[in-house]
Amino acid sequence: MNGAESQHDVVVVGGGLAGCEAAYQLAQRGLRVRLVEMKPHKRTPAQTSDRLAELVCSNSLRGAALSNAVGLLKEELRRVGSLALRCADETSVPAGGALAVDRERFAEAMTREIEAHPRITVEHREVTEIPAERPVILATGPLTSDALAASLAAAVGAEHLAYYDAIAPIVSADSIDWSRVWKQSRYGKGGAVRGDRAAQPERAAQPERAAQPEDAAERRDDAEAGDEAYVNCPFDEAQYKAFVQALVASDKVEARAFEEVRYFEGCLPCEVMAARGEQTLAFGPMKPVGLTDPRTGRRPYAVLQLRPEDEAATAYNLVGFQTRMKYAEQLRVFRMVPGLEEAEFLRMGSVHRNTFVDAPALLGPAMELRALPGVHLAGQISGVEGYVESAAAGFVCAILLAQQLRNEPLRPPPPTTALGGILTHLGRKQPTYQPSNITWAHIAPLDPAHGKLRKRARYEVMAERALRDLDAWWAAG
Known part of the structure; x- marks a missing residue:
């Protein structure tokens, strides 16, 4: 603890990457911060050290190249004085094209910086309520501890707080083979979807599941988006059965020691559904009802649907295909999907224990709970995913809060930057909000005047624009 001074301007709860970054940035701006961390009195099941900013899973902060969205995010954090990136660079270890750190030295460096800061007081105790x-x-x-999560749920509504994270993969739009797919919403408008049940009498005769609550929301979303709402990847019977077999036989990530595997029926891993029976997916997320392939005039045997991840439709989510398959297996199995044979995956799927809020519904522009003015969220509890993204969320939250406390207009990072992309993700409404790593889909697309660029060239131009806009924003602040 940095002494007995009790006066402070801001309280930060949590001494991980987001909390430490937020505390440091606020202190650097002249604010007095009390950082409350429950270690060493109590640890989560994943923690083994009493230091701040402990990296509990991997020591990798992922790709370093600017043509990689997380590489751009790291460079932006360096330029704006991120504590986490400075300590990561100082404690880096060889990792090819990635930035990896010596975990113990990294945590030691972060702890040393926080504890030595004259405007940060570290207090060690568990916080059980807001x-x-x-x-x-x-x-x-x-x-997040059960007690604090319960306090948060009581404040925002339990329906807005999740305790398990089910993430479907995202693919780049320009890597889809558009000659093999078509756009149409299930239950869509127009004659294209009428009379298709007769196309496959052997399937139509089977009982279909009753409409679930999410179907109504799906139909409303489809009505708003028209026939641009979904991209359909059609399977014939042999393709579908081979795909199901591959899902069942795939190599999966085992649950970590601190995880209790509690799958919800509404977001089961696709391989768990596949294992329940060969036709489970065909009557679940791959049901072809209400869809007609315009190339054949028939309803496919099964369909995997893609939904736009961003307004510009630069990336698509594999609807209903959250998974625990290992990354290499995801690449192999999902490239069996017609139209995705050469897909570029911007985000891989996952299912793991995680506490996070429905950020688009709950958070205002300063990452502040609308229901509780003065209570801000940063890091993975807000719905970002990954070490670098957590530090970035802590940075952005601190910057916006400092602007509030100085009674200045909010000046968030530009949406053309990766830091701005953090806010874009937190504010982007989805049928079901899911945490995410930073992807290019979170960053404003290029002006059409740039013309059609190959993927790497496009990302390099976006990175150049991001750093140019970031420097201008930072200089003006």
């Missing part, structure tokens, strides 16, 4: 002090930043991470 503190009464304002402003406060909650940065308690994916394993």
Whole structure:
């Protein structure tokens, strides 16, 4: 602890990457911060060290190249004085094209910087309910304690807080083979979807599942988006059965020691559904009802649907295909999908324990709970995914809060930057909000005047624009 001074301007709860970054950035701007961390009195099941900013899973901060979205995010953080990136660079270890760190030295460096800062007081105790002090930043991470999570759920509504994270993969739009797919919403408008049940009498005769609550929301979303709402990847019977067999036989990630595998029926891993029976997916997320392939005039045997991840439709989500398959297996199996044979995966699927809120519904422009003014969220509890993204969320939250406390207009990072992409993700409404790593789909697309560029060239131009816009934003602040 940095002494007995009790006066402070901001309370930060949680000494992980987001909390430490937020505390440091606020302190650097002249604010007095009380950082509350429950270690060493209590640890989450994933933690083994009493240091701050412990990296509990991997030591990798992922790709370093600017043609990689997370590589761009790291460079942006360097340019704006991120504590986490400075300590990561100082403690890096060889990792090819990635940035990896010596975990112990990294945590030691972060702890040393935080504890030595004259405007940060570190207090070691468990926080079991949202503190009464304002402003406060909650940065308690994916394993937020049950007591604090219950307090948050009581404040925002339990339906807006999730305890398990089910993420479907995302593919780049320009890597889809558009000659093999078509756009149409299930239950869509127009004659294209009428009379298709007779196309496959052997399937139509089978009982179909009753409409679930999510179907109504799906239909409303489809009505708003028209026949641009979904891209359909059609399977014939042999393709479908081979795909199901591959899912069942695939190599899966085992649950970590601190995870209790609690799958929800509404977001089962695709391989779990496949294992329940050969036709389970065909009457679940791959049901072809209400869809007609315009090339054949018939309803396919099964369909895997893709939904736009961003307004510009530069990336697509594999609807209903959250998975625990290992990454290499995801690449192999999902490239069996017609139209995705050469797909570029911007985000891989996953299912793991995680506590996070429905950020688009709950958070305002300063990452502040609309229901609780003065309570801000940062890091994975807000719905970002990954070490670098957590630090970035802590940075952005601190910058916006500092602007608020100085009674200045909010000046968030530009949407053309990866830092701005953090806010884009937190504010982007989805049928079901899911956490995400930073992807190019979170960053504003290039002006059409740039013309058609190959993937790498496009990302390099976007990165150049991002750094140019970031420098201008930072210089003006």
